Amino acid sequence: AVTISSSQIDDGKTQLAVGTARAFARAGFSAIVVDAHPAFPGVGPALGVGELPLPTTVDAAALPIYHVEDNLDAVSIGSHKLLDGLPPAKTQAFIQRMRRIYQVTIIDTCDLFYDAFAVQCAAACDGVVLAVRYARDPDPEDDRVVATLEKMGARIVGSVPTDYPPQPFGRLVARLTRFSLFRRRP
Known part of the structure; x- marks a missing residue:
């Protein structure tokens, strides 16, 4: 499981997560993208499926999972x-x-200091990928x-x-699989 986060709002986290x-899905991994951004939930629209329904619990067994495409x-x-x-x-x-069900779990959180859940995800996941708008100035919050x-x-x-050059997702997937975070199931 990987958390996508950053130090800023509007750093392209959702586009990076999706x-x-x-x-990963197109490379043959079973994947889920989790929209965990309470201020701007945008995974559904970024996937082209509209808003995803909000559950009444975080109990993973009771969540309304939306099937987007193969894997x-x-x-x-x-x-x-x-x-x-x-x-x-x-x-x-x-x-x-999520780890038991899917080979790959990508969690789209808000910027790290917005709420405690983003920090908890970063601590509980196998890794964190930080989204940074290419054209923005460095910020002390990054450090x-x-x-x-x-x-x-x-x-x-x-x-x-996240905004320039176009995102090389295939290379990112290759880099993440080298870290042994994800393994194909036989």
Whole structure:
């Protein structure tokens, strides 16, 4: 499971999450992209399927999973009502359940300091990919995000420029599979 996060709003996290999940699915992995951005849930529209229904629980067994295409599903848990105050144990249980069902879980979170759930996901996942708008100026928050992730023991897989040049999702998938985060099932 990988968390997509950043230090800024509007850094292209959703497009990166959706593009990466699609690339894994097209490479033959069973994948799910999880919309966990309570302020701007946008995975459904980015996938071209409209808004995803919000569940009433984060219990992975009861979630309304939307089948997008071969090997690719999506679910939204992007709600303050669901995520605010969610204990870390529930976040870990959710991610473990997704790991058991899917070979690849990509979680689209808000910027890391927006809510505790983004931090919990980063801690519970196998890795974190940071989205950074290619054309934006460096920001001290970028260093703060990296320092926070390192302090909590999260594994930073890399950072990806999200608006230029066009996203090389195939190369990102190859890089992530080298880290042994994902394995094909026989």
